[in-house]
Amino acid sequence: MPRADTADLALDRITVGYGRPKARVTAVQDVSLRVAPGEFVVLVGPSGCGKTTLLRIAAGFVEPTRGTATVRGEAPVPGSATGVVFQQPRLFPWRTAGGNVAFALARHGVPRAQRAARTRELLEQVGLAGMEGRRTWELSGGQQQRVAIARTLAGEPRVLLMDEPFAALDALTRERLQEEVRTLAAASGTTVLFVTHSAEEAVLLGSRVLVMAAGPGRIVTELEVGLERGPGTDVAALRGTPEFSRLRGELAAVMRQASPPPRAD
Template identity: 85%
Template sequence: MPQAEFQDTGDTGDIALHGITVRYGKAKAPVVAVEDVSLEAGPGEFVVLVGPSGCGKTTLLRIAAGFVTPSEGTATVRGEPPVPGRATGVVFQQPRLFPWRTAGGNIAFALARHGVPREHRAERTEELLARVGLAGMAGRRTWELSGGQQQRVAIARALAGEPQVLLMDEPFAALDALTRERLQEEVRTLAATSGTTVLFVTHSAEEAVLLGSRVLVMAAGPGRIVAELEIGLERAAETDVAALRGTPEFSRLRGELAAVMREAALTPAG
């Protein structure tokens, strides 16, 4: 794959992707996964990517994480080319915990990678577990944790380096409805209290409206952004999220986004 020429674009956003194109396969007959996509996420913004499978949502997130180099275009995170783990924390659909380590051991490993002295790791581990609602569970083995608890550990691990940017790739998709709702509320509160910039991938219109301050809708064949919706719901940490779900404005926005997503799924390429 050709290497993109990363440049200082002078962006002020925490995430800036400009003119991103990704091609796979042979040069004579490449598959264009993403074509000429640009997006930015400002400091403290919660940007959600939605769209059908295969539209390139995860590809864009992986470019922001530094895992994928685009064929064309420029990518920066806080003004620098993205490097895995430098300024970003990443949470995947599956927790991807080390099964031979405890919950606390998984977090301590991340703390060590980020240069936290050994004598401070236990205290910091407890702080991070408490932050995701798992206080006192550092000694639990991964197989002793439910799916939702494992995902909480994964979120705590992603926060170990105190990232300015958090990248989340459908982190609640495999969870039951009740656990998913609880973690959605916790992530929403976490973003509001920390000021962390979040890029979040989902297929769910409801999840996108609940979490996002702005939603970008993608279409496939090749992947591209076809619509953008501003979400003006209350985002303060003390917001009653359960009550918010039942408001007419929430229902209106969810319906509007769902309609745009259906239209995007039927939008022909080019």
């Protein structure tokens, strides 16, 4: 297989069917994709096209019906080289913000004596300095998602898988988190596969965008995003540039083509 050794994440001809043989749903069919080390790839497509299914395959949560998935050359094992951030933060409600992060550190074998300091560092990294004692119900939706990101970073994942992580947040919080995730990934060189159904978010974050269509789920096209974005990039200013608008428009058009409206007849 060419290039397999240079990819951090590789899906090769993945097909996934759900349900019993008589009521089979082909969620994704014959999907291949590669994400190079340090690359930020975005997967977009309409609801039901199989985005979550592909992420679950990459995370090692489910086995494909056909095809192979590899993370850094090996079959994916949940929680080893990959870290997953879901749309809902799914925190332990009986633990504090810090407790949720410390629990993840413990699971990844960080010695007890180092956990408090590392928890503080991780919460600081996601903009929650000094919040370790907060109860989860005292946190806003955005803050809870920040804790969820810190908890995932606790495992020092080589490959970060994010499934519409900001979809439930208000616009301003969403913009801030987009900027922070982009900066975090660029600074740490983490490989990212990010799922969204927003053209704007895809162009803002991705260096490459893979567009999916449904029925069955498949990748129909790919868009390179040539925008300059380093750790110091002012994302708000980037949104105002003509190049950004052009790319967003182009992607939105491709997405509309990939998911035609239901026929009226």
